[in-house]
Amino acid sequence: MDWLLTPGPVRLHPKALEAFSRPQLHHRTEPARALFLKARSLLREAFRTQGEVLILTGSGTLAMEALVWNLFAPGERVLVPVYGKFSERFAEIAESAGLEVDRLELPYGRVPSPDQVARPGYQGLLLVHSETSTGAMVDLPALARAFKEANPKGLVGADMVTSLLVREVALEAWGVDAAASGSQKGLMCPPGLGFVALSPWALERLRPRGYYLNLSRELKAQREGESAWTPAINLVGAVAAVLEKVLPKLPEHLALKAWQNDLLYRVGAELGLSPVPEVPSPAVAAFYLPEGVSYRAVKEAFARRQAVIAGGQGPLKGRVFRLSLMGYYNRYEALGVAALFREAFADILPAS
């Protein structure tokens, strides 16, 4: 399969492939420590935080769980708007961590509004910035502000799994105290690393729990360029190499990602397809399946053209399909994908 049009894992950045062709580094040596510190410093820049970014070996879900476990104690009350599969996951993680979770249930595709989270009595608000299952993006700064007006001591934790390096993000400037992300989305690297970004204020409020997930232990080690447990150091090298290339031209990169995702929506509109999200994220374009067309038919029309796409999750399973150019695609490849999208639908919906 040549073109991965899935919203993660994604088509790899050539710098990531290059990093993986190197001989193994041992993580407790000077070259590895320098690489680890470089990756952390670049990630701090990417999350726009004066705090710290911890690199964990595991998936984005592990990073979400680490965030919840280390910032909230059992019995604390958190508000979790649920508007897709990943916000559902945030609520499940908080429940499994023993928190008292108030779910604010919204239909998949919608996003919470500031007045809906402006409710007092909470220690925290957990939000998914870019809800990959529906293609929706929330207004994180406005939601964080509204929540904090009602809960001045509350913490805002965000899932930035598919927004980091795809759309502008900022921790402190947005009132976000902690964020989770991973290597296999906007960073265009293979899966295997999760990141937890912590604002200076969140760092003061760390209440570590667990063993592998104990972020105080990680913090102590990572400040020295090491990690508490053996890290996927090859992948740390890939992340550093990609960030080093992308960050100096971040505005252009984000503009490209926005243009590419708009292009997918423009083609969808030409084809008469209805978008799923109320407010679209640039990470993925999600469309309802046309009446009488199965997901399988769409998937196969793309597969015949060597492209892999994604279906629906949760209540959207069998009702939507999703395309993403979050991976390493330039402007012209995106135009090629647009042509492929049109051709695939010409198979499915022959001209009447």
Added chain:
Amino acid sequence: MDWLLTPGPVRLHPKALEAFSRPQLHHRTEPARALFLKARSLLREAFRTQGEVLILTGSGTLAMEALVWNLFAPGERVLVPVYGKFSERFAEIAESAGLEVDRLELPYGRVPSPDQVARPGYQGLLLVHSETSTGAMVDLPALARAFKEANPKGLVGADMVTSLLVREVALEAWGVDAAASGSQKGLMCPPGLGFVALSPWALERLRPRGYYLNLSRELKAQREGESAWTPAINLVGAVAAVLEKVLPKLPEHLALKAWQNDLLYRVGAELGLSPVPEVPSPAVAAFYLPEGVSYRAVKEAFARRQAVIAGGQGPLKGRVFRLSLMGYYNRYEALGVAALFREAFADILPAS
């Protein structure tokens, strides 16, 4: 640095490097499912179990924690012999999981004897097969038998992090119910995956806890070739490729690893060095530093020859050095390393 003589991460198998040069696979596609199932089936063969092997994205420590969390409930009593850094870690993990832990403390370098673990009143025994910090190997079948005679319903959990593919291992035949390992040791792959092998009896006794570490959820997904959370699928491909190459010639491979480690001990003996372990593991050769010689001097003598070695951990820090040929080394490269070892010590201990 050309030669990684550390006991993990290790010099990579060329099949691992080759696997990482491929375009990204999406884990929820047929080719990825087939690869995942192949890796699991080969791992089952490697652990010699009729049960299941779960592949987790994380380090070997994560796999150890998953084993403990999913087989024991808070308040249960486990016996944990402590004879090195990793058996110490097993005890800490069990304590952090809320178990009642009886530590059987032994000096670093020694190994527990069957009569020491033949004590009734325990739900489990946690043992490190190859204690990488001291180079010692325990007699796992004899210890499991002795423990189970005293505790017929007890479970035996083993850390096989540096024994898998380095020395013969077997789950059911040895009376071991669960074992943890990782990708960056005997498997000669980069770090980033942990494995938990579960015997048929352990599978019946799973009592899942946590979210990312919930093995029942993993089991359900992995039986279908998927995983509960995004896996480091590139690394799964590397593991499958290496196992496919090594398993058909496993006896020869284990004989080579044993011969290579013996070679390191023979050279050490020539040089008048004292071995650390009572019973040596083939994963690593650990020697006490000669009187008046610092670890730094030894490390630098190897570094001048482009080789990376390991020092002591815990109470052995500054007192020992460790060399390992667990990675991808053939017979002649091992002889080259033996020559390097002699030369390095000629710098340190000039002929009197």
